Amino acid sequence: MMMAGGNKPPDEARIWLLVQIHDLLSAYLLDHCPEEQSWEDFDADIDALRTDVANLRAQHLTQVTSQNAANPSHPGNRV
Numbered sequence: 275m276m277m278a279g280g281n282k283p284p285d286e287a288r289i290w291l292l293v294q295i296h297d298l299l300s301a302y303l304l305d306h307c308p309e310e311q312s313w314e315d316f317d318a319d320i321d322a323l324r325t326d327v328a329n330l331r332a333q334h335l336t337q338v339t340s341q342n343a344a345n346p347s348h349p350g351n352r353v
Contacts, residue, residue, distance in 0.1 A: 285338050292331040299324040 282290060299320055307316040314321045 292327055296327045
């Protein structure tokens with residue numbers, strides 16, 4: 275089974291997926307939201323989802339960084 279973003283380890287694939295989702299939501303808002311309107315006012319649901327994805331990405335990166343620091347010699351610590 276091919277993982278998101280090619281043959282990446284699960285941690286890298288998850289981060290890659292979260293980055294792609296965040297980029298797609300941002301692109302939608304950039305393309306469709308009038309310049310004089312905030313993203314939150316234009317589409318509050320999409321803006322909130324975009325924020326949630328950014329928070330998940332940050333949380334996951336923090337967890338991976340902590341795991342890597344606790345076990346720096348583990349071959350899976352490539353993120």
